[in-house]
Amino acid sequence: MTTTQDAKLTEFEDNDQKPVGFGRMLRKEDARLLRGRGRFVDDVQLPGMLHLAILRSPFAHANIVSIDTSAAEASPGVKAVVTGETLKGLGLAWMPTLSNDVQAVLATDRVRFQGQEVAFVVAEDRYQARDALELIDVEYEVLEPVVDVRKALSPDAPVIRTDLEGKTDNHVFDWETGDEEETNRVFASADVIVKEDIVYPRVHPAPMETCGSVADFDPVEGKLRLWSTTQAPHAHRTLYAIVAGLPEHKIQVIAPDIGGGFGNKVPIYPGYVHSIVGSIVTGKPVKWMEDRSENLISTGFARDYIMRAEIAATREGKILAIRTNVLADHGAFNGTAAPVKYPAGFFGVFTGSYDLQAAHCKMTAVYTNKAPGGVAYACSFRITEAVYLVERIVDALAYELQIDPAELRLKNFIQPEQFPYTTKTGWVYDSGDYEPTMRLAMEMAGYDELRKEQAEKRARGELMGIGIAFFTEAVGAGPRKNMDILGLGMADGCELRVHPTGKAVVRLSVKTQGQGHETTFAQIIAEELGIPPADIDVLHGDTDNTPFGLGTYGSRSTPVSGAAAALVARKVRDKAKLIASGMLEVSVADLDWVKGAFQVKGDPGRSVTIQEIAFRAHGAGDLPDGVEGGLEAQICYNPSNLTYPHGAYICVVDIDPGTAEVKVRRFIAVDDCGTRINPMIIEGQVHGGLTDGVGMALMEMISFDEDGNCLGASLMDYLIPTALEVPDWETGYTVTPSPHHPIGAKGIGESATVGSPPAIVNAVVDALKPFGIRHADMPLTPSRVWDAMRGQATPPI
Amino acid sequence: MQVPAPFEYERATSVDQAIGLLERLGSSARLVAGGHSLLPMMKLRLANFEYLIDINDLHAELGYIRLSDDEVRIGAMTRHRELLESDVLAGVFPIFADAEKVIADPIVRNRGTLGGSLCQADPSEDLSAVCTTLDASCVIRGPGGSERVVTMEEFHVGPYETAVADNEILTEIRIPRKSFKVGSAYAKVERRAGDWAVVSAGAAVWLDQGRIVDARVGLAAVGPNTTGIPEISAALRGHEPDESLFELAGAIAARSCDPATDTRGSADYKRHLADELTRRTLRKAVERARS
Numbered sequence A: 001m002t003t004t005q006d007a008k009l010t011e012f013e014d015n016d017q018k019p020v021g022f023g024r025m026l027r028k029e030d031a032r033l034l035r036g037r038g039r040f041v042d043d044v045q046l047p048g049m050l051h052l053a054i055l056r057s058p059f060a061h062a063n064i065v066s067i068d069t070s071a072a073e074a075s076p077g078v079k080a081v082v083t084g085e086t087l088k089g090l091g092l093a094w095m096p097t098l099s100n101d102v103q104a105v106l107a108t109d110r111v112r113f114q115g116q117e118v119a120f121v122v123a124e125d126r127y128q129a130r131d132a133l134e135l136i137d138v139e140y141e142v143l144e145p146v147v148d149v150r151k152a153l154s155p156d157a158p159v160i161r162t163d164l165e166g167k168t169d170n171h172v173f174d175w176e177t178g179d180e181e182e183t184n185r186v187f188a189s190a191d192v193i194v195k196e197d198i199v200y201p202r203v204h205p206a207p208m209e210t211c212g213s214v215a216d217f218d219p220v221e222g223k224l225r226l227w228s229t230t231q232a233p234h235a236h237r238t239l240y241a242i243v244a245g246l247p248e249h250k251i252q253v254i255a256p257d258i259g260g261g262f263g264n265k266v267p268i269y270p271g272y273v274h275s276i277v278g279s280i281v282t283g284k285p286v287k288w289m290e291d292r293s294e295n296l297i298s299t300g301f302a303r304d305y306i307m308r309a310e311i312a313a314t315r316e317g318k319i320l321a322i323r324t325n326v327l328a329d330h331g332a333f334n335g336t337a338a339p340v341k342y343p344a345g346f347f348g349v350f351t352g353s354y355d356l357q358a359a360h361c362k363m364t365a366v367y368t369n370k371a372p373g374g375v376a377y378a379c380s381f382r383i384t385e386a387v388y389l390v391e392r393i394v395d396a397l398a399y400e401l402q403i404d405p406a407e408l409r410l411k412n413f414i415q416p417e418q419f420p421y422t423t424k425t426g427w428v429y430d431s432g433d434y435e436p437t438m439r440l441a442m443e444m445a446g447y448d449e450l451r452k453e454q455a456e457k458r459a460r461g462e463l464m465g466i467g468i469a470f471f472t473e474a475v476g477a478g479p480r481k482n483m484d485i486l487g488l489g490m491a492d493g494c495e496l497r498v499h500p501t502g503k504a505v506v507r508l509s510v511k512t513q514g515q516g517h518e519t520t521f522a523q524i525i526a527e528e529l530g531i532p533p534a535d536i537d538v539l540h541g542d543t544d545n546t547p548f549g550l551g552t553y554g555s556r557s558t559p560v561s562g563a564a565a566a567l568v569a570r571k572v573r574d575k576a577k578l579i580a581s582g583m584l585e586v587s588v589a590d591l592d593w594v595k596g597a598f599q600v601k602g603d604p605g606r607s608v609t610i611q612e613i614a615f616r617a618h619g620a621g622d623l624p625d626g627v628e629g630g631l632e633a634q635i636c637y638n639p640s641n642l643t644y645p646h647g648a649y650i651c652v653v654d655i656d657p658g659t660a661e662v663k664v665r666r667f668i669a670v671d672d673c674g675t676r677i678n679p680m681i682i683e684g685q686v687h688g689g690l691t692d693g694v695g696m697a698l699m700e701m702i703s704f705d706e707d708g709n710c711l712g713a714s715l716m717d718y719l720i721p722t723a724l725e726v727p728d729w730e731t732g733y734t735v736t737p738s739p740h741h742p743i744g745a746k747g748i749g750e751s752a753t754v755g756s757p758p759a760i761v762n763a764v765v766d767a768l769k770p771f772g773i774r775h776a777d778m779p780l781t782p783s784r785v786w787d788a789m790r791g792q793a794t795p796p797i
Numbered sequence B: 001m002q003v004p005a006p007f008e009y010e011r012a013t014s015v016d017q018a019i020g021l022l023e024r025l026g027s028s029a030r031l032v033a034g035g036h037s038l039l040p041m042m043k044l045r046l047a048n049f050e051y052l053i054d055i056n057d058l059h060a061e062l063g064y065i066r067l068s069d070d071e072v073r074i075g076a077m078t079r080h081r082e083l084l085e086s087d088v089l090a091g092v093f094p095i096f097a098d099a100e101k102v103i104a105d106p107i108v109r110n111r112g113t114l115g116g117s118l119c120q121a122d123p124s125e126d127l128s129a130v131c132t133t134l135d136a137s138c139v140i141r142g143p144g145g146s147e148r149v150v151t152m153e154e155f156h157v158g159p160y161e162t163a164v165a166d167n168e169i170l171t172e173i174r175i176p177r178k179s180f181k182v183g184s185a186y187a188k189v190e191r192r193a194g195d196w197a198v199v200s201a202g203a204a205v206w207l208d209q210g211r212i213v214d215a216r217v218g219l220a221a222v223g224p225n226t227t228g229i230p231e232i233s234a235a236l237r238g239h240e241p242d243e244s245l246f247e248l249a250g251a252i253a254a255r256s257c258d259p260a261t262d263t264r265g266s267a268d269y270k271r272h273l274a275d276e277l278t279r280r281t282l283r284k285a286v287e288r289a290r291s
């Protein structure tokens, strides 16, 4: 059960049959997915297909002394056993990561994290492949691991990346933003400075479907077909061309239905490459599908930032400046997926939604003996960390100044007339009107009543907390002038064809993993072209059949690809207008567009529908001079700026004083993602993200023991929330369109994941106020809350 | 997909036939009941057995809850869900329903069994704590129709180790009924629904004329065994129940257990919970005994 601001939640009014695009509409893809007729990578069956299993390192750090594969090779059904040595011979032992580092496809010299790929077996079925792994004899010489990120740069720390020439420490990069001198100056003259050490622990996206691929290399055609769990099929195709040296037109990457991504399926994993090598070596299609533990221990994690936050303010509560120092754990290889010029992603938006005088951040990233990754899990390129930092430290300031946290925020918001607003770290917020969003959330929550209730409960010794988070996101990467991934600009193509009978097919460069693209994009085209969404097919995920683009992550589909879809539809409409003018024998200037038809100005009786125009475009008879037949267009959209959604979240928790268990009683989420295409899909995205937030705030963490063993290797150890941990979500919205996006939409995919953890943590810390608590780190498990209650809160790492 | 190592599989047709198979195959064979403990371990290859003997067809024979004046008998194949939904049990020992509500999830409860739970002998196992609280005994059958009855203390040899030999089957749990007013309750702290206990506690109280004639507390996840805490029973017997008594019991529970720090919580916190949950369940048990 959920409640929303929209009264008519259940009314869908056959919106898919109407020419008007925006509004509630059931998802087109659901009929397939709910009836079990989805086709995921593991559903792909090809004649003669073999199965691949990966042998992984049991140690976090060890030299490989020797590998004996003879027993595995002799095992029933085994077709090939491949080690790092084999790949080295082919020049394939290493591959580039998305951050211009390299990662081992199979370890040759050393293993650098527990779960690293050491060898793989290809066999007739997956049982035989898995059984043969046990017969591979690897001799390891165990090395001291670097587990504690704080010690990674100490002079006596073992050097992890001995593969990099001349590397003598575990340093990855230093990064800085803002004006240090100016910030220090503002701090020096501030009335109040509040400082807090804040940890955002390592978490894992844990999508329902794990990663996998089916590679089918045709030695005659020289063509590779790769079905894989990828959020970015086009980017992957180009990278495979670079890694494997195959010509790009001979590679077809197909992302079929994807069972959740959350950033986990942005990188290229060694397993994908293994399946390609396996297919080339055996001449047969090869399937690799990782199991749950493999997914949790070896694929892209998220967060792992240790942050020192400082905020400067006047005694009256005017926030002046924020500065922060961050130590970032990047694991054994820097596999961060972020635009190359942004090694810390978009962390620079840590200035939040506030009008500051100065800001500065200094960051150091290091290698440790842990799985690589860094940016994943619905984080909008590190905005999750940034928003957590600012919303936590603003709350700490409210605590110190004894000002209500809602009031403090309202006092410091960037004002509507200040947009476009350039932050002190150089981000240009496109549009925003924060106060109405905040006020709506407070009204829905009954904020004043809640505070009263809290005061009464406190008097009785009960623990109730109210937490607020107000966030501004930066999504829709991004303008090609400064954003690329490995040299590939972050623009997106879109192609639209209207068939003779007026039905249409639109081809996207982005790829849904559950976000509902097949519906949202049909609605965008419908809105622009007046063709009912039911008559529009959305194709995506197949590089041979869709235009180039960088894929779906960082909430970029609607801001970038959605803009492309709207513009390609307008291009088709422009052409339709020319044809209509011929059909109606009037000049183009005398035509009006009414959803789905062109009408002669002042004579509504004379009009032609888009369907009639489509038939004419493909039919017999003359078209106006210079107009080609057909009704289609293609476009590549380069966004001029990011879009900046915002939202106000309020969370109410109760804590059992005896057991320290936290219960999230209420959660009010008011989102502003600009123009709303399908409110139902938006709410779905918000519900999912809020649930993620409950997980991160209260239970999720990938932790390691001192030997570098991953302690979150199964869903019994790595907890993700269930329906029982979440309240009935109360959602609302305001609409502040993006001025530069053709339909004013801003993106919603990650807002709730970004905004909910600080709201929940702020609520828990607020509940613990009677104990004099100003900060406690996630995950706020009962044990850790109990520690906090006794003044013994510790960082989780 | 996690795949187990190869094994052979047979469905048992009777208890004695299953024992015959166990006798022949020795330690290379394992019974599979609900499979919710065994199969995950096999899929993770933490356990490999050459033979599995499936006893699910014995549910008709070993799935029951029988009430008589002096005891309750529960068959080893009785499933979690049956324990949860049994009105008979709810009437005499509501501790079962309390515990079952917080054991795993409906899918696991549809299959998992009482026998499997006890034989798994996981120190965090909830039903072992329930059976300990109720002073249950375990009926073990072996070759040639031999049968022995052991106490919970004897049954639990150590973590993941029980008194059941390779060629034996646990067939039944017997819980004594006393001619006094009885109340029982169970409480668990978990990080998330369906998770194993951080700590859980069960309590049972028998009252006569308002005085405690017997009281037992059983804890889970706070040490290597699930034996009751005799010191609590001794401290409570003969007294009229009140808050100070519960507090005393809680303090004894906290100092009698031996928890370890792990990802579920610190040893200190678990000790605190042993205290807190002991007090809560005793309070509830007394309340139920009185009503």
Ligand SMILES: Cc1cc2nc3c(=O)[nH]c(=O)nc-3n(C[C@H](O)[C@H](O)[C@H](O)COP(=O)(O)OP(=O)(O)OC[C@H]3O[C@@H](n4cnc5c(N)ncnc54)[C@H](O)[C@@H]3O)c2cc1C
Pocket (backbone or CB within 6 Å): B030, B031, B032, B033, B034, B035, B036, B037, B038, B039, B040, B076, B077, B102, B103, B104, B105, B108, B111, B112, B113, B114, B115, B116, B117, B118, B119, B120, B124, B125, B126, B127, B164, B168, B169, B170, B171, B194, B195, B196, B197
């Ligand atoms: C996701 C999940 C969450 C869980 N959460 C909890 C929880 O919160 N609390 C809790 O207490 N449990 C929990 N469990 C465990 C669950 O209760 C299991 O069902 C139970 O522990 C084992 O019962 P089973 O019938 O499935 O046993 P099986 O897995 O079939 O067997 C377990 C062991 O007992 C042996 N065995 C089974 N029956 C007999 C018999 N009659 N005689 C001799 N040996 C026998 C088997 O050979 C095997 O060694 C959870 C399990 C899962 C999968």
